[in-house]
Amino acid sequence: MPRLRATKDQLGSPYLRDHADNPVEWWTWGEDAFEHARDLDRPIFLSVGYASCHWCHVMAHESFEDENVAKLLNDSFVAIKVDREERPDVDALYMAATQLVSGHGGWPMSVFLTPDGRPFMAGTYYPPVERNGQASFTRLLLAMHDAWSNQRGVVEEQADQLRDAVAKEVAFIDHLGVHASNLNLGASRRILRDDLVSRVDEFGGFGSAPKFPRGSYVEVLLEFDDEEARLAVSRTLDAMSRQGLYDHLRGGFARYSVDERWHVPHFEKMLSDQALLARTFLRASRARPDRPEWRDVALDTLYFVLSDLRVANGFASSLDADANGDEGSHVTWTPREVASALAHAHQDSEIARVLSRYRIVELGHFEGRSIPRLADDEPFRCPDTLRAAVEALRDARSKRVQPLRDEKVILEWNAMFASALLISDTPELTNEGLRLVDALHSSHFFHDTWWRTEHREVHATASDLAWLLDALVDAYEVTGDDSMLTRARELATYLLQHYWDGPVPRAQDPHLGRGFFSSSDLDTGLLLRPKEIFDGATPSSHAVACRAFARLSMCLDDDDLRCVSERLVSLATSLIEAHPGAVPDLLNAARFVREGIEIVVPGDANELSEHVRSLPMSHAVVVTGRGASPLLEGRHDGLAYVCQRGACRLPASTVEELKERLREVGA
Numbered sequence: 317m318p319r320l321r322a323t324k325d326q327l328g329s330p331y332l333r334d335h336a337d338n339p340v341e342w343w344t345w346g347e348d349a350f351e352h353a354r355d356l357d358r359p360i361f362l363s364v365g366y367a368s369c370h371w372c373h374v375m376a377h378e379s380f381e382d383e384n385v386a387k388l389l390n391d392s393f394v395a396i397k398v399d400r401e402e403r404p405d406v407d408a409l410y411m412a413a414t415q416l417v418s419g420h421g422g423w424p425m426s427v428f429l430t431p432d433g434r435p436f437m438a439g440t441y442y443p444p445v446e447r448n449g450q451a452s453f454t455r456l457l458l459a460m461h462d463a464w465s466n467q468r469g470v471v472e473e474q475a476d477q478l479r480d481a482v483a484k485e486v487a488f489i490d491h492l493g494v495h496a497s498n499l500n501l502g503a504s505r506r507i508l509r510d511d512l513v514s515r516v517d518e519f520g521g522f523g524s525a526p527k528f529p530r531g532s533y534v535e536v537l538l539e540f541d542d543e544e545a546r547l548a549v550s551r552t553l554d555a556m557s558r559q560g561l562y563d564h565l566r567g568g569f570a571r572y573s574v575d576e577r578w579h580v581p582h583f584e585k586m587l588s589d590q591a592l593l594a595r596t597f598l599r600a601s602r603a604r605p606d607r608p609e610w611r612d613v614a615l616d617t618l619y620f621v622l623s624d625l626r627v628a629n630g631f632a633s634s635l636d637a638d639a640n641g642d643e644g645s646h647v648t649w650t651p652r653e654v655a656s657a658l659a660h661a662h663q664d665s666e667i668a669r670v671l672s673r674y675r676i677v678e679l680g681h682f683e684g685r686s687i688p689r690l691a692d693d694e695p696f697r698c699p700d701t702l703r704a705a706v707e708a709l710r711d712a713r714s715k716r717v718q719p720l721r722d723e724k725v726i727l728e729w730n731a732m733f734a735s736a737l738l739i740s741d742t743p744e745l746t747n748e749g750l751r752l753v754d755a756l757h758s759s760h761f762f763h764d765t766w767w768r769t770e771h772r773e774v775h776a777t778a779s780d781l782a783w784l785l786d787a788l789v790d791a792y793e794v795t796g797d798d799s800m801l802t803r804a805r806e807l808a809t810y811l812l813q814h815y816w817d818g819p820v821p822r823a824q825d826p827h828l829g830r831g832f833f834s835s836s837d838l839d840t841g842l843l844l845r846p847k848e849i850f851d852g853a854t855p856s857s858h859a860v861a862c863r864a865f866a867r868l869s870m871c872l873d874d875d876d877l878r879c880v881s882e883r884l885v886s887l888a889t890s891l892i893e894a895h896p897g898a899v900p901d902l903l904n905a906a907r908f909v910r911e912g913i914e915i916v917v918p919g920d921a922n923e924l925s926e927h928v929r930s931l932p933m934s935h936a937v938v939v940t941g942r943g944a945s946p947l948l949e950g951r952h953d954g955l956a957y958v959c960q961r962g963a964c965r966l967p968a969s970t971v972e973e974l975k976e977r978l979r980e981v982g983a
Contacts, residue, residue, distance in 0.1 A: 319343045320397060328771025329399040330722050331367040335376065339386035342397040345406060347841060353394040353431035359464045359471075360429040361393040361457075362410060366401050367722035368571075368584035368634040370643060371441050372424040378444040379453045385444075388454065392461040393428075400425075401633055401726060402774050405835040408846045412485040413478055414438040426453075428460050433843035434475035435482065479843065486846035489831055489858070492890050499889045501910055504903055508896040509540050516548040519577045520555030526582070528572040529556050529589065531596030532851060532900040538603045539934065550607070553600055556593070557613045557696060560687035563647065564674060565710050567620030569593050571637075579689065580682050583644040583719075584637035588854050590621050591732035598739060603932040609696045616696075618736060618745055627723045629759040629770040630730040630752060636719035646716050648685035649676050654709065661708030670705050725770045727760045728854075731783035738790040741929055746794055753791050756784060757803070765838065766810065775836040778815045779848070781807060782832075782860035789867045789937070796941025804868050808877060811861065814838060817847070821883045823875040831887050832861055849888060855901035858884060863905035870914050870937045873946040881909045907935035913960050913983050918942065919953030927971045928956070936983060958983075 320332060320342035327333050327344075335342055343349035353360050363380075365372030379385045389395045400407035400423065407425070413435035415421045421440065428437040437460060442453035451459075463471050484491060512522055512533055521527045534552055537545045556562065559578035561570050569589050570581030594614040601611035625632040639646040654676055655667050671677070673694045680686030690696065698706050730752060737749030759770040766776035785807050792800035812820050814836045819828040833845040834857055848856040862884040869877035885892070885906045888899060896903050913936035917925040925940050939947045951957055955967040958977040965981070968974040 319346075319348060328724050328769050328773055329367075329402050330720070330724070331365060331372075331399040331401075332397055334367070335380065335397050338376070338380045339383050339390075340380050340395050341386075341390045342395050345396055345398050345403060345841070349394055349396050350431060350433065356394065358392065358394050358431070359436075359460065360431065360433075361389055361395045361460075362398065362425075362427040362429055363395065364398045364400050364403075364407050364410065364425040364427070365423045366399055366634075367720065368586070368636045369423045370582065370584070370637045371422075373638060373641075375424045375441050375453075379442070382444070385454060385457070388457045388461075392457070392464075394431075401722070402724070402769060404777055404779070405839070405842060405846060408834060408848065409482065409486055409842060409844060410435060410438065412482045412846075414440065416478065416481050416485065430472070430475050434479045436471050436475040436478060483844055486844055489847050489849045489887055489891075492888065499885065499892060499906070499910070501892075501903070501906055504892050504896045505536065505539060508536050508900060508903065509545060511897055512537055513544045513548050516551060517576065518551075520552040521573075521576075521578070522552070525576045526572050526574050527576060527578060528853060529561065529569060529593055530853075530900075531592050532855060532904065534596050535599060535904060535934070536900050538600060538932065546604075549600060549604070553597065553607075553610055553613075557597070557610070558690040560689050562613070563620070564688045564690065565647075565706065565713060566624065567616045568624070569617065580687060581644075582637055583647055585635040587621065587625060587631055587633055587726070587729040588732055590617050590625075591729065591736045592854065594618050594736040595732075595739065598736070598741075599932050599934070602930060612697050614736075615740065615742065615745070618733075618740060621733060622748065625721070627725060630725035630755055631733055633722040633724050633726050633729060635721055639719045640717040644682060644687070646713065646718055648680065648682055648687055649674075649709075650680070650685055651676055651678060653712070657708050657712035658705055661704070661711070663705040663708050666702060666705035669702060670709070673702065725756075725759065727756060727766070727768055727776055727780035728783050730756055731780070731787045732854075734787040735783070735790050738787065738794050749787075750791055750795070753784075753787055753800075766807075775839045777836075778811065778832045778834050778857035779854070779860060781811050781815070782857050782864050785811070785864040785868065786860060789864060789871060792871060793938045793940075796939070796943050798943040798945075801868075801871060801943075801945065805872065808865065808868060808880075812880070821876075821879040823879055826879040826882055827886075829883055831884060832857055849891070849902075850898050851901040856899070858888065859899065859901035859905045862902060863908055866905065866908035866912060867937050870908070870912055871939060871945055871947070878909075881905075885909050904934065908937075911935055911960070911982070912937070913958065913978075913981050914939065914947055915978075916940075916947045916951055916957040916959070918948050918951045918955070922954065923971055924954075924956040924968065924974055927974060931978075931983070933983065 321336045324333055324336035398406050410427045411421045414425055417438040426439050427435050429435050446452045515522045522533055534549055537549050555578045561573050561578045561581050568585050571584045572582050574580045594617045597610045597614035637643050658667050674688035676686040734749045734752040737745045760767050762772055768774045768776045768780055788800050788804040815832045817830040821828040834848050835845050849858045862881050865877050866881035915928050915936055916939045928938050939945050955969055956974045957967050958965045960981045965977040968977050
């Protein structure tokens with residue numbers, strides 16, 4: 317019996333479970349599938365997607381549920397189905413091949429492999445019939461079968477060439493020259509600032525449609541206080557939080573906008589986006605105290621996750637874009653539907669006001685329906701006079717068919733979310749973050765091994781562990797609890813043991829090693845072990861590890877850990893200098909390495925520590941309490957100590973003195 321169908325009830329991925337009953341005889345990723353392909357001397361068809369991917373559902377319905385297509389696949393190929401959120405390493409490897417072959421990437425991803433895993437043809441979505449000059453999926457399958465049967469030499473040659481090209485692509489960092497320590501971070505930040513300011517358009521954001529929210533770009537601009545940078549930040553954050561990208565009734569951000577005005581979203585919601593954007597809006601509100609509504613956006617987003625994505629072991633990965641097969645049907649409205657919902661709740665008097673606030677009109681801009689967006693003069697926070705009416709809309713919406721929820725608990729995304737909770741400066745949310753960090757250790761660490769999901773089927777990636785390491789430092793900053801540092805040091809050791817390429821740098825020899833592989837050395841099933849250097853929808857593992865190791869080294873005053881973060885910067889110096897827009901998160905992380913600030917406030921919380929926590933502090937660590945950190949040794953309660961690169965300012969005893977010390981170090 318095919319493995320996917322046979323193991324349906326044990327699978328942690330809803331995406332895989334949804335395909336288990338296809339007529340296609342899917343296999344899960346693993347040696348069994350490759351051995352089966354070798355035994356039959358058949359090529360592999362690899363299909364990669366994820367639960368909230370609209371076009372993945374389309375191709376599944378059109379092709380994978382079709383008996384004729386299934387017969388072609390079953391008779392001539394070994395078909396493997398992969399959830400990209402479970403196996404980002406597999407996805408990264410074969411996405412590189414897809415982009416090399418077709419010039420673009422995306423999901424569903426469709427790749428043809430030799431039985432030893434070498435790709436020889438790749439693409440994304442294929443229609444069931446020829447359309448707009450694109451070959452049908454059936455025609456493609458017949459062509460690949462013919463090539464394998466009758467042109468094996470050509471296929472093998474192409475597979476070798478593509479494997480070599482992919483090897484260079486997924487280990488791009490290995491081909492960069494390693495520079496000395498003369499990186500001018502200020503110049504690189506200025507280059508990126510100028511580029512972003514020139515690219516921001518009148519509608520906010522940094523590129524044409526489709527528009528993806530890139531919080532890391534905004535955070536780069538927050539470092540600058542000139543009028544152009546401030547305008548770019550305001551325009552972008554306001555557009556993302558006031559237009560249709562944001563769900564004004566339930567909270568949370570959609571994946572991206574299909575148009576340049578942020579009006580029409582692609583409706584799926586990912587936990588990673590909520591975490592990253594909440595962090596960005598929190599930091600923006602601290603950098604710009606004149607815009608307190610940005611904090612409201614962040615908190616609203618965090619509370620949405622707490623209410624709508626909570627599951628037993630953490631928080632679910634995503635909500636689907638479709639509800640009962642209709643994209644966005646759970647989100648959109650007509651004036652008649654609004655009037656009916658409000659009348660039912662005896663809120664008839666507020667109909668006109670609600671329609672105006674959310675721009676709900678006849679013949680709306682999404683298939684004749686309206687996506688709620690805030691009118692120009694409306695505040696983000698709902699006015700008290702409209703709360704009952706808006707609650708009536710929420711209640712009516714909750715009775716609609718709801719999108720499916722992917723309930724697997726991804727370590728990386730949950731650690732991101734824990735970090736956002738921990739920096740919220742809200743006791744209720746901070747406590748949620750601390751509980752989540754503890755829960756992740758219980759559910760994702762088993763038999764001395766870290767796993768990507770709570771089902772413990774796939775080894776954790778470097779990103780999973782780097783984000784958890786960063787969240788543990790956040791937890792230490794909030795609590796001063798030494799156990800967080802102990803756990804962080806153990807996790808850093810595990811990362812270096814199982815993911816570092818080559819000898820580990822130390823204070824005596826800081827120039828060793830070639831950075832982190834994305835996958836663990838405990839996972840031996842990949843053709844190649846990718847490395848992740850470029851920042852995209854989420855920060856690269858290289859960037860997050862750099863930041864986390866730098867912050868931990870500062871809290872522990874540990875030169876060996878500091879050397880790891882220094883090495884990560886030096887490996888990518890030429891990229892930071894020449895193309896900072898490709899590595900904005902690494903550029904921010906490098907500030908901790910080269911310009912990091914230690915702020916130490918011994919003893920109980922006081923006005924000095926409270927002041928520090930109210931600041932953006934983009935490249936500082938905060939150490940408080942009476943714990944074992946070397947930074948607390950010999951220092952006195954009631955004072956604040958500000959240090960940078962081994963040099964400390966005079967202790968500050970008042971907030972005004974502390975402000976002056978921070979100005980002296982450029983904080």
